[in-house]
Amino acid sequence: MAFGVPxxxxxxxxxxxEDTLFDIIEHLPQEAQEALLKLAVGEKPLPPEPAPALADPFAHPDAQRRFRVLTNAEELKQALDYPWDKWAVFLHPAQAELVEKSFSGPTRVSGSAGTGKTIVALHRAVHLARANPGSTVLLTTFSRALANSLRVKLASLVAGEPSIAARIVVKAISTVGYDLYSERFGQPQIAAPAMIRSLVTKAASEIEGHRFSTHFLVGEWEDVVDAWQLRSWDEYRDVSRLGRKTRIGGKQRESLWSIFERVRAGLVERRIVTWSDVFGRLTDSLVGKSARPYDFAVIDEAQDLGVAEARFFAAMAVGRGDGLFFAGDLGQRIFQQPFSWKALGLDVRGRSFTLRINYRTSHQIRLHADRLLPTTVSDVDGNAEGRRGTVSMFDGPPPMVVACADASNECSVVGDWISARLKDGCSPSEVGVFVRSDAELKRARAAVKAAGARAVELNDKVEVENGAVAISTMHFAKGLEFRSVVVMACDDDIIPQSDRIESVADDADLEEVYNTERHLLYVACTRARDHLLVTGITPVSEFVDDFLKGS
Known part of the structure; x- marks a missing residue:
């Protein structure tokens, strides 16, 4: 009863x-539900402290779940005028504490998929704008599509407050760099990946005596030389090469630097720059300057920050305790090699928090998806993010896994499943179909067509459409949410992707490939709220066996 059970x-x-718990907790107050779910997974929640007799009852966290106190007629009118879907996204009292707290340095909020990290980031941006009149707040994420989604949600939060909305800038990180660089140095010409590869290949052919593959050289350029903006032999000789597993000796480094010097010269000659060059030059322009492009920055999907972007944000927030707020999940890192945030001045120790209540994904889907990852994921600096103790707020059917005989069989299975979801009342825009890469998209198209539905392919410029089933690669699934999800083409040679495995130089690098491939599948599966189907052609991916463990 102390936990709120009547x-x-x-x-x-x-x-x-375990079978009857979810039927029972539906009848209980939300605070009691959360306490029982924690007890069920082995945690020991503390009973709520009794409120002092003279305390404001509406100030209690449990009351704030159910009531919003309106202080004037204008607020009441605004509330009554808005439909429910335009109300500000729900903020749990435990999340509200993180949103409103003042910190003494960079802060990071983590949590598995569906625990509300993005919601916290949105509210944090609004709180900073309100608490600091006249300031400009940057709310950013790793893709344009996610930035557009943040912009829509922000509009609900600050509707009727144009002065607040005007001071919150929502942009993808690449757009932030491009716009600031254009404003200060002129429009940048960004080097295409094919151009970098061509320059590396040409430079390598001019240096005799080395045995490095083009794949290794491109990786060394991207993850070390370009990422850390190394401009001299001394810098390259002394760099720790965090995230690069292959060991190289002094003589080898000299040969490598001779290659990379030529690559740099080729970029200068063509007057083109990399994204790391863009953020590197912007970072240099902030040194010793009091003026900053933004007063505060809130960064969502922060696990996919690159070295150059992280260094830029560190320079922008020097001397400002609340200057940086990161939200992300190491288990969803799919783009960047790991590196030390602390080495760049982004030390989040003591200011790192984990959200543990999942509002988006059913208990059954979350339980299966969590098997794809270790119970604890750590960064280079030793900050650990645990998945144990995370609880989902609702129940649902178990996910389905089907090993198909061939592509035709898979098309039929997926088509029938999508058709059944649509007949159950799921709208087409509430269904998502994800595959590993562009090469498998044709299988997704065929399955949606077999269901008698229309498909829209998502990318940086194309978003979910009413009346259409969304299909995309797993990379574009990040940040999205659907009632029903199909993860297709989980064949043995597709995930983990065979090309990535075959190009790996050593066993340590292979581990990193396997980790990011697991993260991709985890991201795709956790886009589902109620229903999940995973399919592949026999033999299916070894990851699917991990997904099924214990069931």
Whole structure:
């Protein structure tokens, strides 16, 4: 009863089993639901502290779940005028504490998929704008599509407050760099990946005596030389090469630097720059200057920050305790090699928090998806993010896994499943179909066509459409949410992607490839709220076996 369970439900709760718990908690207050779910996974929640007799009852966190106190007629009118879907996204009292707290340095909020990290980031941006009149707040993320989604949600939060909305800038990180660089140095001409590869290949052919593959050289350029903006032999000789597993000796480094010097010269000659060059030059322009492009920055999907971008944000927030707020999940890192944030001045130790209540994904889907990752994921600096103790707020059917005989069989299975979801009342725009790469998109198109539905392919410029089933690669699934999700083409040679495995130089690099491939599948599966289907052609991916463990 101390956890909020009504007396008449105590006996039922005591007799609950794993099978009956979800039926029972639907009848209980939300704070009691959360406490029982924590007890069920082995945590020991503390009963809520009794409120002092003279305390404002509406100030209690449990009351704030259910009530919003309106202080004037204008607020009441605004509330009554808005439909429910335009109300500000729900903020749990435990999340509200992180949103409103003042910090003494860079802060990071983590949590598995669906725990509300993006919601916290949105509210944090609004709080900073409100608490600091006249300031400009940057709200940013790793893709344009996600930035557009943040912009829509922000509009609901600050509707009727144009002065707040005007001071919150929502942009993708690449757009932030491009716009600031254009403003200060002129429009940048960004080097295409094919151009970098061509320059590396040409430079390598001019240096005799080395045995490095083009794949290794491109990786060394991207993850070390370009990422850390190394401009001299001394810098390259002394760099720690964090995230690069292959060991290289002094003589080898000299040969490598001779290659990379030529690559740099080729970029200068063609007057083109890399994204790391863009953020590197912007960072240099901030040194010793009091003026900053933004007063505060809130960065969502922060696990995919690159070295140059992280260094830029560190320079922008020097001397400002609340200057940087990161939200992300190491288990969803799919783009960047790991590196030390602390080495760049982004030390989040003591200011790193984990969200543990999942509002988006059913208990069954979350339980299966979590098997794809270790119970604890750590960064280079030793900050650990644990998945144990995370609880979902609702129940659902178990995910389905089907090993198909061939592409035709898979098309039929997926088509029938999508058709059944649509007949159950799921709208086409609430269904997502994800595959590993562009090469498998044709299988997704065929399956949606077999279901008698229209498909829209998502990318940086194309978003979910009403009346159409969304299909995309797993990379574009990041940040999206659907009632029903199909993860297709989980064949043995597709995930993990065979090309990536075959190009790996050593076993340590292979581990990194496997980790990011697992993260991709985890991201795709956790886009589902209620229903999940995973398919592949026999033999299916080894990751699917991990997904099924314990079921």
């Amino acid at each position: 007396e008449e439900w105590v006996n039922d709760v005591r007799a609950a089993t």
